[in-house]
Amino acid sequence: MDTPSLIFLAIFVIPFVVLLIWIARKDKRTKTRQWGLLALIALIIAALYVAFFIAPQYETFFPNN
Secondary structure, eight states: OOHHHHHHIIIIIHHHHHHHHHHHHHOSOHHHHHHHHHHHHHHHHHHHHIIIIIGGGGGTTSOOO
16 A cells, blocks of 8 residues: 555544444444444455455556556
């Protein structure tokens, strides 16, 4: 990941994830809250996997010029 990606991550993604966790924790229904947090964690893990392992493979096909 290059510098603009890290800046985007720090300014937008991290606060958005914190907001989603805060909203899910305020939910009064326990089962809904648990499923929401599990889904959020699964999506974060999938996004990190794609960003670090899948995306670098495509740089040979789409070089940054």
